[in-house]
Amino acid sequence: MSEQLSLRAERLRAAGHKLTHARLSVLRVLEESGGHVTSAEVLERVSALDASIGRASVFRTLDLFTSLLIVRPTYIDSSVTPTYVLMPEGHHHHIICTNCNRVIEFEDCCLSEMTAELEARLGVKLTGHLVEFYGLCDRCRQ
Amino acid sequence: MSEQLSLRAERLRAAGHKLTHARLSVLRVLEESGGHVTSAEVLERVSALDASIGRASVFRTLDLFTSLLIVRPTYIDSSVTPTYVLMPEGHHHHIICTNCNRVIEFEDCCLSEMTAELEARLGVKLTGHLVEFYGLCDRCRQ
DNA sequence: AACTTAATTGATACTCTATCTCAATTAGAA
DNA sequence: TTCTAATTGAGATAGAGTATCAATTAAGTT
Structure with missing residues (x-):
């Protein structure tokens, strides 16, 4: 193949x-x-x-x-x-609705600044991240 | 008691x-x-x-x-x-070393802007978040 | 303080996810 | 093709989490 x-x-x-x-x-x-x-x-x-x-x-x-x-x-x-x-590129972001468990994914995130700041302050080398938000989705918000 | x-x-x-x-x-x-x-x-x-x-x-x-x-x-x-x-207050942030599995916690995060932006754009109501970074800790970085 | 009742509990048997073991197979280098 | 360490599949096993249900309890009401 x-x-x-x-x-x-x-x-x-x-x-x-x-x-x-x-x-x-x-x-x-x-x-x-x-x-x-x-x-x-x-x-x-x-x-x-x-x-x-x-x-x-x-x-x-x-x-x-x-x-x-x-x-x-x-x-x-x-x-x-x-x-x-x-x-996909070592990072992932989504929102989990705490009421219906629906998962809403979103692409853009502005963590490059935080990554640079943490690397400088803590001496680490960061290669990826996961961001999870919790809350109510548009439907469950009423 | x-x-x-x-x-x-x-x-x-x-x-x-x-x-x-x-x-x-x-x-x-x-x-x-x-x-x-x-x-x-x-x-x-x-x-x-x-x-x-x-x-x-x-x-x-x-x-x-x-x-x-x-x-x-x-x-x-x-x-x-x-x-x-x-x-602690509905959010948590840590770094996981992908080599030795050490967990480094850190307090401050600048996600309040992202939270507001997501709420406006997606119509959700967010109450908390978890941020995980992956990479090498200071020791494993050599 | 006693009454009431729905929420919660503990025991235990059970389900099912994930692991361990090891002989057989295979990817990839020579 | 040959070689070898990495990887595999089978199946037995371990162990995390659940279901069930009678007994108990938190907390509101009187």
């Missing part, structure tokens, strides 16, 4: 990891889902794609992607199952 | 929930731990405080606190157990 590698697959290879069938399948599922999927959903879709891929590999891959900041687990509904969020 | 109620306990009551022994115990454990505790740690410490408090109540309470934004589950190490973060 004339696979066109995504940028994330390149990052995976650049970090010294093999581009295995299982990993590329999980990545494909994540990218096609547009982010915001639970591990159960990833498991199900990966199985639909190729039933021979094992559960353990899917979880191992999600952990690997998390450590590489390709994906970030967050909580939406309760404290139970994490929802995996794809991090 | 001459219990001096914390502000969070008042918020709990104001939201129409009973101030039960189990809930106050979980709240006390969370406040004494300074945030950043796993459910297993909360379970253990609540048990140490009063062994008669059941597991189910602790989980129910953590879910209740999450829905009230008294606490927010986030992921630190892997995709496994959530770490509960106490939200």
Whole structure:
């Protein structure tokens, strides 16, 4: 198959990891889902794609992607199952309605100043961020 | 016992929930731990405080606190157990080192402008936020 | 202080997510 | 092709979180 590698697959290879069938399948599922999927959903879709891929590999891959900041687990509904969020350029922003649990994503953020300030003050090197707002969405606000 | 109620306990009551022994115990454990505790740690410490408090109540309470934004589950190490973060005034900010998993908390953030802008543009009413930065801490930066 | 009742609780059995183990397979370099 | 360490799949296992339901309790009312 004339696979066109995504940028994330390149990052995976650049970090010294093999581009295995299982990993590329999980990545494909994540990218096609547009982010915001639970591990159960990833498991199900990966199985639909190729039933021979094992559960353990899917979880191992999600952990690997998390450590590489390709994906970030967050909580939406309760404290139970994490929802995996794809991090397009290493950052992600959304609003969670505390009434109906709807997720509203937005693109722009003005954290580059804060990033520079923190790096200077704390001596850290920051590569990404996640911003979650909580509140009532337009519908639930009445 | 001459219990001096914390502000969070008042918020709990104001939201129409009973101030039960189990809930106050979980709240006390969370406040004494300074945030950043796993459910297993909360379970253990609540048990140490009063062994008669059941597991189910602790989980129910953590879910209740999450829905009230008294606490927010986030992921630190892997995709496994959530770490509960106490939200002092409805917002919380930290840096997670992607190498050693150290958590660096910082206080000030400049998101009030972004909050106002989002409320105006999207018609939402925002009550809190969580900001997570990822990168290398000063030690791991070499 | 006793009464009332809906909210909450604890015990425990259960479900289901995620992990561990290890022999078999595979990606990628030589 | 050959080689080897990384990775995999299967399935048993661990352990986090839930469901159920009778018993208890917080807190308003009298």
